Amino acid sequence: MKSRFEIVKTSAEAPSEPSDALLLEPWFRNRQETTALKRLQTFAERQKFADFFELNGCVRCAKKSGPHRGEGFCVSCHDWFRNQLQRAMRARQNGEFDSDRRQ
Numbered sequence: 001m002k003s004r005f006e007i008v009k010t011s012a013e014a015p016s017e018p019s020d021a022l023l024l025e026p027w028f029r030n031r032q033e034t035t036a037l038k039r040l041q042t043f044a045e046r047q048k049f050a051d052f053f054e055l056n057g058c059v060r061c062a063k064k065s066g067p068h069r070g071e072g073f074c075v076s077c078h079d080w081f082r083n084q085l086q087r088a089m090r091a092r093q094n095g096e097f098d099s100d101r102r103q
C-alpha cells in the first residue's frame, strides 16, 4: 500500500521571489500567531518591514524622519491604518458591503 504522506525537503534559504500569500506575513495576526510565523521565517523575511522603511520611508507618507512603528508605517500612519482597518471591519459587520462584489 502506498503511503499517503510524502517527505518534502525544503531549503533553509528564502526563495528568490517570495509568494504573494506570504509576503505581508505576519500582518494582521495576533501576537501568538505572529511569534509562530516569525519562527518559520528567515532573518530577511523577519526584517522586511523595517528594511522597507529604511529604504523607502513610511508605506503611506514616505517620510523617513520619524521612527518605524511597525509593518512599514511611521507612528502616525500606523495609527491611521489601524483605525481604517477597524472602520472597515465595523462596516463589514454592519452589512455595509455588497455581498456579490469580488474580494
Ligand SMILES: [Zn+2]
Pocket: 058, 059, 060, 061, 062, 063, 073, 074, 075, 076, 077, 078
Ligand atoms: Zn507615515
